[in-house]
Amino acid sequence: MKFFIDTAEINEIRELADTGMVDGVTTNPSLVAKSGRDFKEVIAEICSIVEGPVSAEVAAIETEAMISEGRALAGIAKNVAVKVPLTWDGLRACRTLSSEGTMVNVTLCFSANQALLAAKAGATFISPFIGRLDDIGLIGMELIEEIRIVFDNYDALKTEILAASIRSPAHVKEAAMAGADVSTIPPAVLKSLAQHPLTDKGLTAFLSDWKKTGQTIV
Numbered sequence: 001m002k003f004f005i006d007t008a009e010i011n012e013i014r015e016l017a018d019t020g021m022v023d024g025v026t027t028n029p030s031l032v033a034k035s036g037r038d039f040k041e042v043i044a045e046i047c048s049i050v051e052g053p054v055s056a057e058v059a060a061i062e063t064e065a066m067i068s069e070g071r072a073l074a075g076i077a078k079n080v081a082v083k084v085p086l087t088w089d090g091l092r093a094c095r096t097l098s099s100e101g102t103m104v105n106v107t108l109c110f111s112a113n114q115a116l117l118a119a120k121a122g123a124t125f126i127s128p129f130i131g132r133l134d135d136i137g138l139i140g141m142e143l144i145e146e147i148r149i150v151f152d153n154y155d156a157l158k159t160e161i162l163a164a165s166i167r168s169p170a171h172v173k174e175a176a177m178a179g180a181d182v183s184t185i186p187p188a189v190l191k192s193l194a195q196h197p198l199t200d201k202g203l204t205a206f207l208s209d210w211k212k213t214g215q216t217i218v
């Protein structure tokens with residue numbers, strides 16, 4: 001499963017990209033606003049740090065304006081993936097942009113039927129929002145499972161499932177078990193994936209016992 005980072009914070013991206021574990025980045029208007037940065041400048045800087053797909057979302061809601069904005073965003077760097085919302089206008093814009101060779105990430109997906117439409121529109125990625133379904137008392141992971149089943153039924157559907165609205169390490173594990181192609185993970189959640197108290201306890205014991213040998217390796 002590919003790991004994307006879900007943030008527009010440059011320092012977080014740089015720190016995690018240095019681990020070699022980062023395959024891409026997703027942003028959205030809320031994350032860009034939180035960064036306090038100029039949108040196109042921060043996307044360009046992110047694209048210079050991470051070679052993989054970097055999602056940058058349009059702000060328009062009508063097809064032609066979405067296409068115009070999408071072309072401008074795609075022009076920032078070759079690894080920009082244009083994000084469009086899952087509306088009929090967004091699907092039409094996805095169809096045009098993808099036919100021009102632009103990567104498109106169709107976002108704000110909350111049903112398997114929406115995902116099927118995005119795949120038929122040529123989306124590179126579909127972003128089902130797990131956490132926001134959990135927030136209203138549903139089981140967001142079931143959507144990932146449903147979309148995986150639908151896409152696997154048809155060889156023609158090449159769209160990658162990009163599990164989004166990830167809120168915990170459990171979401172990452174369950175998305176991988178469900179067969180998501182990508183998880184876009186908040187930096188804090190990504191950092192926590194390596195942590196386990198028994199690892200810490202075991203390492204402490206190993207180091208203590210090694211020290212008793214009085215030996216060095218180099």
Ligand code: G3P
Binds near residue numbers: 027028131165184
């Ligand atoms: O960036 C898309 C998605 O990951 C947003 O997550 O936590 O705002 O629902 P969240």
